[in-house]
Amino acid sequence: MTSTQHQTPALEEPASLNTAERSQRIRRRLERLIGIAATEGNSLVPLRNGDEIFTAMLTAISAAEHTVDMMTFVYWRGDIARQFAASLSERARSGVRVRLLLDGFGSRLIEKDQLESMERAGVQVAWFRKPLHLSPFKQNHRCHRKVLVVDEQTAFTGGVGIAEEWCGNARNENEWRDTHVQVRGPAVDGIAAAFAQNWAECHEELFDDRDRFIEHSPHGDAIVQVVRGSASFGWQDMQTLLRVMLESAQERVRLATAYFSPDPYFIELLCATARRGVAVEILLPGPHTDKRVSQLAGQHHYEELAACGVEIHQYQPTMMHAKIITVDKVATLIGSTNFNRRSLDHDEEIMLAVLDERFTATLDHHFDEDLALSERIDTTRWRGRSVRQRAREAAVRPIRRFL
Template sequence: MLAFLSSNIWVILIAINYLLVILVAFTIVTKNINPTKTVSYIIVLVFFPFFGLIVYYLFGQEYRKNKIFNRKHILNQKVITDVSRRLEPNRQEMKDLKDDLLDDKIRLVKLLHSSENSPLTINNDITIIKNGENKFKLLLADLRKAKEHIHMEYYILRDDKIGTQIIDVLCEKAEAGVTVRLSIDDVGSSVSRKNKRRMIKSGVQWFSFMPVLFPGFTGKMNYRNHRKIVIIDGQIGYIGGINVSDTYVNYDNSEKYWRDTHLKIVGESVKSLQIHFLMNWEFVSNKKIEMEESFFPKGDCKECVAVQIAASGPDTDWANIMEVIFTAIVTAEKYVYLTTPYFIPNDQIITALQVASKSGVDVRLIIPKDSDSWTAKHATNSYIECLLEADIKIYRYCKGFIHAKTMVVDDVFATVGTTNMDYRSFNINFEINAIIYNENKTLELKSHFFEDLQESEAIDKERWLNRPQLEKLKESYCRLWAPLL
């Protein structure tokens, strides 16, 4: 018997693999998820023995439906209820905002308002930050002024030059009595044991989000916290695409120019950022956290920029950010200007962009010419032809790598945040965006878009259609993996 098993071990293992594949495939089909995603999973399971099962185990679980991220303890606390009630604009404020600006964009406000913790806030001051070197100059100055608490949540934090500067300040403030809470993603971040011990010794409270055994080998095949937010004393907030790493800073000796966008927020919407941070903190620390009034101090912001904070991920009932982007596109009347480093959208977004363009809306898209991912680059390229056929203008950024995640619509709506235009950001990762309803800020972001166009090349439709067949084959292959990227 043992001789038979040893001589036929691979046959037995393959048989077991495909028995499990049949069971998993049945489970996937009965879930009635997106057909493209269903087919992608089944292809991986059938053609990649063992590896396919690992991919599904790490990546295919529907955490949003399974509710493993429990946030009810925080949401049910009286302090959160009172904060949310105070943030609600009164009827006159809503009427003034609707009459002056929103028009039919009020649908966006209502869409987000129906989700948890996305109240429309009126009194905000927004600073649009272009590139990492400018962000960190402002952030370091604000961190040094912190008096009560510093809350940070990052997908990537590396203890290189800029990361060490940030860690130094966090340790200094913790030693001075400021409460410092830091959450970093275990796959995206890389901090030495020395600096981890130093933070603990200084009093910095830090946790890794969903720790993994071998982060260098897991890549993206699991649910990650892709957010990049900072809240200082409950009054200043940062949100956008810029992680804590030298890669995001354009030093004199940087190998590649990095173009990115971030926001500094002072005002009521910082309280929404605070709530989302605290929900994540309770998850990563595995401790019940009681809300304190000091987390939500009264502000004296006199600016009137209307903002909603939209968050999505396995802890939300709906794909909130994707729904907002979709609704903004289909309600656009003049233009939609999109910038994204990864364009691997779902069918809803593709259809929305096509319909908008064919209806006379000026739709333009900036993507990188040189991506940091071979698979993502070719998967993105596979979508270009159908957009060009709908007369959508597509540009490839040539100066370096464009990592900004922005959208501007009709001089009245804009969004800046962590969300890429891809399956992973829409459905898998924890993401967060600021939704801005303000003409001046929208026009500022619009001007940045046209500045980036000056560093970009337009894709010519005829030349693109005649690209080499080998390129088309690469695109088709990578597109099969699109729902899994």
């Protein structure tokens, strides 16, 4: 996609809109332009880092009475992987229907004895597109969604994989910084549908008599739209979601992402947002990035973004793996999608568009705390970066669409 595609005049937003009016305007744009109705009556609990995230997920699994549906991109070795395997197995032995969907590439490092023990216990394990069984084209399209749904009533999604890297509380470079969210209410159905969509590709049975298809009672005040990104050709819902949020912003956009290598269109969209007076802040991994090639691809755009007034910060303590955007203190995007070509063009993803001031305020507070541990890219110094650095950035340009 080139920077000249999909260009539209800047939106004229009434300056007098209050927060409720801004929220409603964003809601209607998202509903009509994506074609997915938002649901009311949801409660959301932001979970920061492994200590909170894994505790909440394992607690929910242990309390399951009917069904557990879980899918993840990363399921690797280590103690936390064994804890999840043991918890899923225990529920299966107790008669709970447990389904586990693993990405064929991202979870390839899982220990075989864990798989065998889960399957012996009755866990239904399926693989999404194992590379050895696929054409080279299909191998590039992965399931990057992270979803856990328990008893059709409680759901989790966000950026966390099942591996030691996510354990702890981001206290050092071995404990990654990430955010997940626990959801209750009608939005659980949309998250469950993301699991069902990928499960249907990998397994003959889509549902059974353990699925009760319950009605959801209100659990809170949050409005949530669940958006699924799927690998395909052309403009996708996930791209529309990001575009609507950026073009609707009037005061502030805050973006935290693990992998930042968008195409020229989204670079221009970020610049256009900043040029019309919106404060745009981007928080990215710093020295502890796990994918240096992806970081180099994003750094190619730093100078252009800074010239437009975009602030870029690099998180210093450990790998920044969260995927969050907040807009004007009223709206949040949170889920599995990175701000890169791979997430937007190639992978199965899930994002929640949340309209809730309290939830957004909490994530903005987390962003403030992360900024205090970050270094801002100095525009003057960046323009004077070495020839060697520029050469590295240029070297990854041919593969940016796969990053």
